[in-house]
Amino acid sequence: MSETVRRRVAGFTLVELLVALALVGIVTLLLVQGIGLAALGFDRVSRGAERLDESRGVDQVLRRTLGSAAAVHGNGPGIGFSGDAVRVSFLSLVADSGAGLYRVDIALDVSSGERRLVVTRRLAAPGGEPRAELSILARGVSRFRIAYFGVAALGEEPAWHDRWDGLGYLPNFMRIELDAAGAPARPPLIVRVWNAG
Amino acid sequence: MPLHRPNRHRGFTLIEVLVALAIAGLVLAAVAGVFGTGVLGHEIAADANIALDLAEEKLTDAEAVATVRPGRNGGVYAGRFDWQVSIGAYENRAEAAAATNPPSGVMSSPTFRLYRIEASVAWRDGRHRRQLALSTLRLLPEPP
Numbered sequence: 194m195s196e197t198v199r200r201r202v203a204g205f206t207l208v209e210l211l212v213a214l215a216l217v218g219i220v221t222l223l224l225v226q227g228i229g230l231a232a233l234g235f236d237r238v239s240r241g242a243e244r245l246d247e248s249r250g251v252d253q254v255l256r257r258t259l260g261s262a263a264a265v266h267g268n269g270p271g272i273g274f275s276g277d278a279v280r281v282s283f284l285s286l287v288a289d290s291g292a293g294l295y296r297v298d299i300a301l302d303v304s305s306g307e308r309r310l311v312v313t314r315r316l317a318a319p320g321g322e323p324r325a326e327l328s329i330l331a332r333g334v335s336r337f338r339i340a341y342f343g344v345a346a347l348g349e350e351p352a353w354h355d356r357w358d359g360l361g362y363l364p365n366f367m368r369i370e371l372d373a374a375g376a377p378a379r380p381p382l383i384v385r386v387w388n389a390g
Numbered sequence: 391m392p393l394h395r396p397n398r399h400r401g402f403t404l405i406e407v408l409v410a411l412a413i414a415g416l417v418l419a420a421v422a423g424v425f426g427t428g429v430l431g432h433e434i435a436a437d438a439n440i441a442l443d444l445a446e447e448k449l450t451d452a453e454a455v456a457t458v459r460p461g462r463n464g465g466v467y468a469g470r471f472d473w474q475v476s477i478g479a480y481e482n483r484a485e486a487a488a489a490t491n492p493p494s495g496v497m498s499s500p501t502f503r504l505y506r507i508e509a510s511v512a513w514r515d516g517r518h519r520r521q522l523a524l525s526t527l528r529l530l531p532e533p534p
Binding site for chain 2: 209212216220223231238245249342351380385
């Protein structure tokens, strides 16, 4: 009897120790998995928020740039506006780098092997201005399409058109469909051209 | 009996450790729940953002067409955003009274009319049905 008591007081049995170790092991495993999952979720949310922010920024830049298209006569043929489904080129007085008349090109660029949406601004100087300010709006573009709204021919109802070229006036609206790889699909962006008609 | 005393003070029993672990587990589960709510909130915000973009696009599209006709138009975007655009003549009681009894010296213009354009988007996330609507007024030529 006295020997049993001494053994119980002396410490754990091997079985108790093993059970305790197993329990601690299971709890630690669950904890590690939980932390891993939480980190994954956090990563996903912050990436999603970043993408959302980015696409909002791109929308803002497109809205401001396209909306500032100006009809300028006597600077080359027509009013300097020409565009089709994947490219648009126009003149604008609004630029971040200073006052002046700028030629703005927005087009899909595939020369680097990656489908990028590129905005190019250069001073619309006679003889051409070699220095161009180039900015990449989006990378890994999976879909890019421009449409133009307005009256394309006399007597017609205003409608959406795939191209806007050689007309003496600006379209009233431009619609941009832009999807980048990895980002969720978004509704098209419609931009009002403030200098139109 | 005196032998039990030192035994009780030597450390925790297995049951005590298990209870402590269970409590710690509950606390961690609560923390995870808060985190889950945050993630869910982000998903809801992202959906609301798409819905807002869609409503803005539909509203601008409806506004763009100079030949606005009263009516409804609707569709589904990305398989789960139900959108609807409704255009109706804007009726205002005070305005209607003024129209039937125009102040002297003011010429009424019969060729223009005020229209209310509303774009609403409804979507479902989980068991919640969410909706947002944008509306604007446009002065447009009356259809012949």
